[in-house]
Amino acid sequence: AQRVTQPEKLLSVFKGAPVELKCNYSYSGSPELFWYVQYSRQRLQLLLRHISRESIKGFTADLNKGETSFHLKKPFAQEEDSAMYYCALLNAGGTSYGKLTFGQGTILTVHP
C-alpha cells in the first residue's frame, strides 16, 4: 500500500525565517513525488515534482529514498507563502499504476 504522511498539521514561522515542511512516504516501487499548494480553498496548484528537480518560488525538495522522505524547504519565508501544502505520491510502476495519494496537508502561516 502507498501512504504519505505529513506529520505537522500547522506550521508557523516569521517572515525571513527558514521553513521546512516534512513529508514521509511508504511505497515499495518507484514513486513520483510532488508538492502542491492550495490558497484559500482554491484548486490545488503544482509546486514541485521530484523528477524535474526545479526550484519554484524559492522552494526546493529533495527525494531521500533511504529515509523515504521528500521534505519541502525554503531558506527565507515570505508572507505570501502562507497556504496549505500537500505532499503527493504517484504510483509510477506495477499494480495500481497511476494511483495518486496525498498526505493530510500542512497549513503554513508566515507572520510579518
Added chain:
Amino acid sequence: DAGITQSPRHKVTETGTPVTLRCHQTENHRYMYWYRQDPGHGLRLIHYSYGVKDTDKGEVSDGYSVSRSKTEDFLLTLESATSSQTSVYFCAIKGQGPGNTIYFGEGSWLTVV
C-alpha cells in the same frame, strides 16, 4: 487549467437523496481522479479511472460509485447521501506516461442536510 471543469460547483441536498457530480475534461487525458477534502484529513482518494470503463477504488470509496463511459467525463455518484459526505470534492486529471502534470478542478462544495 487543462480544460477541466466540475459541475455543480455548489449543491445542497437532503439526506437519502442521490447526487451525481460531474468532471469534464477537454484534453483527452487517460487518468481521472475524485478526491474529497476535509479538515484534518487532507485530500483522500475516493475512486480513480485509468481509461474508459476502467476504474479502481481509493481509500474512502464506501458510499460512492463512479462511471466513465467516455474519455472526457468521470461521474461520481452518492447513491444515498449522508451528512458525513458533506465535503469539498475535487477532480483531477493526468496524462499517460511519466512526468505528466496533474491538473485539478475548482472543486464542488456539497452539503447534505
